[in-house]
Amino acid sequence: MDRDLALVDIWVYLSASPLLHLTLTVGAYLLGDWLFQRSGRRAVFNPVLLAVIVLVLFLVATDTDYPTYFAGAQFVHFMLGPATVALAVPLYRNLPLIRRLWAPILAAILTGALVSATSTVWVAQLLGASRQTLLSLAPKSVTAPVAMGITEKVGGLASLSAALVVLTGVLGAVIGTWVLALVRVRDDRARGIALGLSSHGIGTARAFQISDTAGAFSALAMGLMALISAFALPFVLRWVFGG
Amino acid sequence: MPLKFVALLLLCQLIGEAFTVWTGLPVPGPVVGMVILFIGLVLRGGVGEGLGRVVDGLLSHLSLLFVPAGVGVMLHVAMLREEWLAISVALVLSTVATLVATGLVMTALTGWVERRDRGR
Secondary structure, three states, rough: HHHHHHHHHHHHHHHOOOHHHHHHHHHHHHHHHHHHHHHHOOHHHHHHHHHHHHHHHHHHHHHOOOOHHHHHHHHHOHHHHHHHHHHHHHHHHHHHHHHHHHHHHHHHHHHHHHHHHHHHHHHHHHHOOOHHHHHHOOOOOOHHHHHHHHHHHHHHHHHHHHHHHHHHHHHHHHHHHHHHHHHHOOOOOHHHHHHHHHHHHHHHHHHHOOHHHHHHHHHHHHHHHHHHHHHHHHHHHHHHHHO | OOOHHHHHHHHHHHHHHHHHHOOOOOOHHHHHHHHHHHHHHHHHHOOOHHHHHHHHHHOOOOOHHHHHHHHEEEEEHHHHHHHHHHHHHHHHHHHHHHHHHHHHHHHHHHHHHHHHHHHO
């Protein structure tokens, strides 16, 4: 009995300290990453997806609300800003790829950015999604840190965007090569650009499994997509939805 | 981890955030910071070993950083229960459309550029 009481005391103390949820966040991610590696790096076993599922189940089971969780997890969340700035480095490194093919690459990325945002918003609107959902869906193909920044700027739900971005990434990585083969896109550069544009980092990881060329083009597409979307999408969304 | 490169990333973000507040542009501050760093790299003509190592370390676990926000999806369970169909159909159709459009434009134009270059 006394021992049970002590356990409750420890839980009460730990659950009020940010350390518990910070540790759990990193731990859940490591678990997710371990499963991902064990699966042979299959996109469906995405570490973020697994970590989020484990953490949500844990929080529901322990009756912990999100603000309490976030008090600990915010230290990880904070690093998103500097990490977004750091994306300049891979973009710079992949820039030499552009040289001879700058026109096809830019055209493909502008087309993709336009198709991605308009088709999601259009389909979801037809099926009766709310305004907030539409705003959170629009940057679904943009790498998560930037997509969340865009959603915040236009009054959508950043956390919903984060989840939708990861789902889009997993989806694109799983069906990407198959869809591209269906329309006879077989060039590794084109496959890389399409994967990186539609499925950001998760698509890029998949592209590196095809070849280094596909991976490099995918990383380039992801960076340019993030840049173009960050500077264009908030204006377009404000214009379409008001705000 | 050499601290001055961490400071450099934070400084770029800070200037980016200040810039967006000052101009009122609806652009995420960290992305403006990314552009500032990018321009710096172009002017300097290289990344440098120290910065490269710090950035690679930070980005190797980039996906960990969006776990806390992802967990926030639990706040929207009621809304998701109502709109899951619209969201899933939109995600699937749009992802297919985006892959196809991007892949086809890139293939067609790459072919065109390479035929033109060979013709020269």
